[in-house]
Amino acid sequence: MGLEELAESLGQNVLTTTLGKVVGWGRGNSVWPAQFGLACCAIEMIATATAGVDIARFGSEAMRASPRQSDLLIVSGRVSQKMAPVLRTVFDQMPEPKWVISMGACASTGGVFNNYALLQGVDKIVPVDVYIPGCPPRPEDLLNALMILQERIKAQGIQPRQ
Amino acid sequence: MSTPEGVTIVKTGEKGHFGGEILTVNFGPHHPSTHGVLRLIVDLDGEMIRGIKPVIGYLHTGIEKQMEALRWQQGVVVTDRHDYLSPPINNLAYALAVERLMGVEVPPRADALRVIMSELTRLSSHLVWMGTSGLELGAMSMLMYCFRERDTILDMNEEISGFRMHTSYIRPGGVFADATPRFLEMLDKFIGEMPGHIDEYEDLLTMNPIWRARTIGIGRLSPEDAKVLGATGPMLRGSGVAWDLRKTMPYSGYENYDFEVATSNDCDCYGRYLVRIREMREAVKILRQALDRLPDGPVNVDDRKMLPPPREELETSMEAVIHHFKLFTEGYSVPAGDVYVAVESGRGENGCYIVSDGTHKPRRVKFRAASFANLQALERMALNHMVADMIAIIGTADTVLGDVDR
């Protein structure tokens, strides 16, 4: 069936769905991450954006330099005590709705560094939606986390955080 | 009036050369072009940079302190993670230091594998540098090309050590495991293809008018300044000083390889780019020699007090079980003393200073970070340049913030 025919036969049709589903579908497929690299994991985050694994297939290639244009904060690496307030500021600057992926062992729990310098898990300062294990996680792991997040966003509907 | 994101403007009231006031502007620590979490306090006179003060410590991980809580063989894992673009080279510095204190010599095959891993790492580190610097200066496609080859290298890492980035492959006493036949095959193919890929990068950048306009004459660092400021690696060689630890203080058998030290007398960002390109070509040359001459034999020292016995022995020998138990509960002890060993990483002199009090844990471990030294040259390179050139200058220093802050 050609496009014209399709438009003729189906163009006048009406779909019934909920607004929440449409909004969730739209949001889930256009998650823009903040370009916020911290440590080793950030290198794998860059690798996720390159041709080999290509995060663009999931609509998230637009890494925004400004937190005000982004929906997703990927905490990619270890967060020191000195960096913690900065991270929180970046998170606060992001407009709602927003989500957080904690990438790697350090961001999730402090990883191999159980000491005075590191925050033992970013969930102490920002609400985390998806944790990724690994040190560093493979690019495929990050994609998997993104897909999990997308499912969640789609299910959340129009008001993600109540 | 609203100011752009992440920028606070403070008027200090001083007058600049152009009659305007000197502005002090904060740059970072979250900024897309700082290669991590570097923060700079920049004094601006119009568009001119009159002063830069780096503020570091945003990635301070306590790595050196952490090492004191780990046994000697556990420490290897942490060394991977300070200069995270060259993990095997960090391993090597640490392993050589521990071996020197213990008076251990590794077998020739281990040395050759160490050289192979070091050169692969140098390539991947320069590739990340070139990809990200290209991206920042507008050559967006560089990132895609460079990360393509970097991924090949990471696949090889995975084949030989089971892990992509933080391999912990080089350990005191040898290496983690012998190279698999598939690894040698992959390496052979890679060595064959890489020169063509380097030509491809050069096609994209060397004569690219935008790249040249943004790097030639930018970030000058005279040889004297480079030496005084302690610059190292491509930063030093980009100023025409032929100092490469692989030549001047050879380790792991580098004296047996035929390669040249890349230098450039341009003393600017473009010169340092040429140095890195040539270093990549030399690295491929070294890889070819190492692969062709790869000696046979064991890859670990034959010392039950330092490395665990092979799995088969555990079933037949009580002594092997005891050694195994001792190694994995207490670890080995290193004779009291201190030693400094430096190796050449993609960024320069990557040193490791260890102090042992004769127990199974280090007393003190200090890493001499190449990025930290190179960061000191930042102000000298950036003075009296335009604000936009700062991006090229930060890029050319190739600092890894994990290395600076540790």
Ligand code: SF4
């Ligand atoms: S989890 Fe591992 S790779 Fe990631 S930042 Fe921490 S040490 Fe680096």
